[in-house]
Amino acid sequence: MADLEIFRAETRAWLEANCPPEMREPMRHDDDACWGGCNFKFKNPAQKQWLDAMAAKGWTVPDWPKAYGGAGLSPAETKALRSEMAKLGCRTPLMSFGIWMLGPALLKFGTEEQKVHYLNQIARGEIRWCQGYSEPGSGSDLVSLQTFGEDMGDHWNVNGQKVWTSYADKADWIFCLVRTDKSDKYKGISFLLFDMTTLGVTTKPILLISGNSPFCETFFDNVKVPKHQIVGELNRGWDVAKYLLGHEREMISGGGLGEGMASIGAAHKVAAGQEPVLRADMAMFDVDTIAFRAHSERFMDEMKSGKGHPAAPNAMKYIGTELNKRRHELVMAAGGSDALEWDSRASNGGAKARGWLRTKANSIEGGTSEVMLNVVAKRILELPGA
């Protein structure tokens, strides 16, 4: 305990000395987030300075081993670091599907060589990753995917199409589910990594109801993927995919948190004061969101200690995303007709309306709420025939 308090004090001192003041302000725009990667343009020098300082410390991935770019912190130390960062208002130095999704899968399924190579790049924010999962005919029924990799001896020749590939147009590499055996639905998928600049890869952004295009269609036309770029065993990529989905669901469930940590009513005092029924809705939302914050803390603590149910991320994703959608409905109600403005300066380019529409994808991407409930019913509640 005493050691942890020393660690906490040292951490606070280091953060105070090394986190630039600009990086202690709340993020206001999408481009305030640092995603790293070959083509990333830092918004200001402080953003780069903060990333480099944290990466040098191993604190972009504090609980990963030092050999892979982490700091080897214990769960308690990691929690202490996060809480000290939250107290000072430090921004997350690096947003990354590599950290949240691919990293945990590589730690579990990767070869030593893959871990050293890819994880260090991820920790330093050098390579930005995207995820090639969904296809036009394979949404909730992901395992029906058709993108095919033909065995060419030293490489696979990949043909097919992915959809809803987040930031595919900005990513450097993709982790991708590819069918390598057409005779077995589950045991015929492999988990491949490849460079998005490989000949035959093209991306096309999809315009969404929010007016933004965070997702792409991604096309593969005779893409050559070397054999050593497979994670896990041949045809056993579904195991890797499922494990990774757990981490993705965990990440998306955080939508109920983040900026959402703050009271909705405190952020809209005037509207709450004028509209008693809106205030009541906000109060009940605050109850649910503060309770969910505690639930997330318990979920993380249990996962780290091995006490958690392996299907628990599905329940978290369902609750977190439904809460986040509810939050944005309340934000729109509080904003009234002001919040409807789509382009104006006053509305910061329609930030509220676009943000509200963006949240509708939360309960679809990474597994719909309905699929999450199916999984909870089957694997946690063990209900029959689910």
Added chain:
Amino acid sequence: MPLYHTDDQAMLKDSAAPFIAEHAPVKHLRALRDSNDPTGFSRDLWKQFAEMGFTGTLVPESHGGLGLGHVEAGIILEEIGRNLTPSPFLTTAVAAVEALKTGGAGLRDQWLPKIASGDAIIGLAIDEGAKHRPAATALTAERSGNGFKLSGKKQFVVHGHVADMLIVSARTAGAAGEENGITLFAVPQNAAGLSADAQRLADSSLAARLTLDGVHVDADAVIGEVDAGWGILAKLLDAGRIGAAAEMTGVGGAAMDATFTYLKTRKQFGQLIGEFQALQHRAAHLYGEMETARSVVYKAQQLLDDGDPRAEMFVAVAKAKAGNACNLAVREGVQMHGGIGMTDEYDIGLYMKRDRGLNEFFGDARFHADRVAIMNGY
């Protein structure tokens, strides 16, 4: 501190759960109800609670207790909830203890050892209207001789007709609705001018309507300071609220488990009704609500035990969330049981009744959501 039970706490659960399930299962409640028992709980069971050390959970070791915290009290309350055990544990061993611990040496030394040994039942005379509104206290206490004269009415005083002592909130200054000007008194059961009219409630418990007609108490009956009882009352209420929330995780948890078992055994249309997706999704949603409630109850218990300033907010959230989740559990429980859920023979209806009582006790979810809003500045 991680947000799950320590090994010691898990051991307490391992001893409390089978003990309460064996000595006070739902049929114990039915026996008391069906015999129209006038006490409202079993005194023999209360003595057994004392032998197990339960009654002294929150009592300091210096006063014959175990000196444990709200997490531990909550473990026992959850089992009480699971078994619908009629017991003065929440009022006497949890809420009253918190007030007496800080309310002055005389009353503390007089009552805490008796609570720990199972020789005292304490009633909480706080509410004056049908809804919990503790600041609305209007019952008056006027200075008289070397003490005070109390006049007014109280209601929803659980076990009030058999309590050895009643903690009574009274107004010594200010007006109803104000937090300042409230004083807490320890009123003995046999005080002249005190009458208790016990009423059977829907959940088969007994709660008294009290009339205080010029009840005289000495100055040393004041718990804490005159006119400044709100601080201690707030401690009492926080303890009672988190305790009721913990009990509701047991009530809702057991109702949910019974319902899931039913979904796995009842057949209609030639298949188990648990195979229907319409019910599976509602079951999975309910599970998420109950688990979320359990998490925030743990969190509030830990914060209270740490003396953390955020505890008050989390207790309000926990009481509201546990209330809503438990309420959902019993409503879904009765509905998914279908016709037999409406029969007295099945236990699920008893869970519905206890939920209603616990939701009202110490303020319902709306009351606490309103407090959450106020604490967040809106």
